[in-house]
Each structure stands twice: as C-alpha cells, then as structure tokens.
C-alpha cells in the first residue's frame with residue numbers, strides 16, 4: 348500500500364486503514380506487532396457461552412445484534428488490535444440454499460453432499476441480497492469499533508469444497524481428493540463456483556466497511572505441493588483477484604502448510620498466515636523474504652504454565668522481527684479450554700515488547 352490520501356480513506360474500507368494491522372501488513376517496521384487471535388470470539392469466553400444459550404451457531408451468525416456483541420467481547424476483554432467478524436465459513440453456503448448445520452463439538456454437517464456434475468451445477472452464485480444481514484452486522488460493528496480494524500473473512504474454495512464433498516468434517520479428505528483426481532472437470536467447476544461465492548462474501552464485508560480480510564484454507568495442508576498448484580491455487584488466486592479494487596490488507600492462512608507457503612503466497616494475499624510448525628523467520632524465507640507473515644504461537648502452549656507461555660511469546664515476536672512485517676496471532680484458533688485471562692496476559696506481554 349502506498350501513501351494514503353483522504354480519498355483513499357473513504358474507498359479502502361473504513362477509518363481504520365492506518366491501523367497497526369494495516370501498517371504491519373504493508374511491511375512497515377513497527378516497535379511491536381499488532382496482535383489478535385483466530386477464534387478470539389467463541390467458547391473460551393464465558394460471556395460468549397452465556398449469550399449463545401438457546402441460539403444455534405448459524406442463527407447467531409445471522410442475527411446482527413448478536414454478531415456485533417460477540418465480535419466486540421474479545422476486543423473489550425483482551426484489548427486486541429483487531430476484531431474478527433463473528434461468522435462461519437459455511438454462512439455463504441447456507442445463504443445460497445445449501446442445507447448445512449453446525450453441530451456443536453463436530454462442525455459443519457451437509458445434508459446432501461455435493462459430488463456429481465449435477466450437484467455442482469445446482470450450487471448457485473451468492474447475491475448481495477442473500478446476506479443483507481451480514482452487511483448490517485459489519486456496518487454496526489465498524490461504527491462501534493472506531494479505530495480498531497474489523498477483519499472480514501471467508502473460507503477458501505478447497506476448504507469449503509472439503510465440507511461439501513465429505514458431507515462434514517474429515518481427517519483424510521479422501522472423498523475430496525478422489526473427486527479431484529477422478530473428475531477434474533467437476534472439481535474445477537465446483538472450486539470456480541466456490542471462489543465466486545467466497546469473493547462475493549468478502550466484497551459484501553468490505554463494502555460494508557471491513558478494514559481487512561482473511562481467507563481461511565484451513566485444510567489445504569493435506570495436499571502435496573503439486574496437487575495444490577494444479578487443483579487449488581488457481582481458485583484461491585481468483586478470490587484475491589476479485590478483490591483487486593480494494594486496497595486493504597488481505598491474509599491467506601492454512602494449517603500444516605509448511606511445504607505450500609510459497610505457493611500460497613502466489614495466491615495474491617498481502618500477508619501469509621503460518622501455523623506453529625515453521626518458525627516465522629524460516630516461513631518468511633520460504634515465501635521469498637518480501638511478504639509479511641501472521642502467526643504463530645501453538646494454541647496448545649496457552650494451556651501450559653505462564654513461564655512457558657512467556658518464553659514462547661517472546662520467541663515468536665523475535666522470529667517475527669526477522670520477517671518483513673509481522674502480525675502476532677496463534678498458529679490456529681483458540682482452543683475452547685483456554686483460560687481467557689491467559690489470552691489477556693499474552694496481549695499485554697506483546698504490547699510491552
């Protein structure tokens with residue numbers, strides 16, 4: 348991102364464009380990194396569990412006042428440098444008419460898996476009107492957040508496809524890969540449609556004032572580099588290409604992607620998210636030494652004693668200083684058993700470094 352003019356401030360996603368998050372994502376050298384946590388809003392917070400009583404996950408995601416309150420909870424409690432929009436990667440899929448439920452303790456379950464050319468042809472595009480409530484939630488949040496940036500998000504085509512093809516969560520993604528290898532035309536048609544849906548979902552959030560977006564390809568790490576390059580990368584590239592008109596930070600994240608990091612950088616995001624398996628300085632080297640990184644404390648470390656946590660946080664910040672820009676985060680989402688006071692303490696520590 349170049350120098351900002353007043354016009355940019357109105358066209359680049361709201362008032363928080365010069366936030367620490369935006370500056371780190373632009374590769375600026377900062378005294379300390381901005382910090383937020385994937386899944387910072389959620390089951391680790393008692394106030395979240397109370398608010399969610401009696402409301403299903405997907406119902407909560409479509410209720411602007413709940414979305415607003417749940418998104419703000421971790422900002423108030425922890426003093427993080429960014430809010431992540433409370434939603435789910437399957438929200439836009441439900442919005443185009445797919446029958447999906449989020450089963451507590453399991454994850455998204457799809458009533459009729461998508462596995463044939465006819466199934467794929469029946470998946471329609473996402474229209475703005477399908478998610479009018481999402482725009483309402485984002486606008487409400489941006490007004491409440493003031494200077495704090497709101498990060499919008501979507502699932503990447505591969506991770507979304509894995510749920511639709513498997514019919515639910517899966518470890519091996521065997522059916523997903525079987526379709527990919529045996530029916531490449533059906534595969535590419537599905538991923539192309541999912542890329543359109545994700546891009547449309549992100550544009551709705553950006554048009555309503557989100558200051559940054561993250562594309563979650565959580566399960567891409569199960570693929571070889573060659574398969575990722577052939578079957579997945581072009582579709583993730585299409586998502587970022589569709590956002591070319593917005594000068595906002597874009598983050599691309601997956602789990603277990605040590606061997607894919609450079610290919611993922613090629614998808615076109617301004618920041619590459621890294622899980623805990625690869626140190627940030629090494630990750631920065633693997634992606635060519637010019638792209639900022641986000642991560643990468645192992646979320647399980649937060650269940651250890653404070654001296655272990657403190658040492659690990661300091662190490663991540665040190666390694667991040669050797670990368671061309673760093674946004675402090677975990678290497679994946681906050682685990683539900685995490686003590687929220689520990690998260691607050693981590694934010695205070697990062698802010699003090």
Ligand code: CP3
Nearest residue numbers: 385386387388389431434435436451452453454563565680
């Ligand atoms: O705080 C945040 O990060 C924002 C909220 C957020 C949720 N889902 C809320 C949620 C985000 C960014 C997501 C993305 C998401 N959803 C991903 C990509 C990120 C990742 O974790 O890799 C994936 C793979 C999903 C699919 C999904 N939805 C899973 C695996 C689960 C967990 C199932 C469970 O119960 O363990 C969900 C449900 C979900 N999404 C919850 C939350 C807070 C838990 C629902 C609850 O509170 O009952």
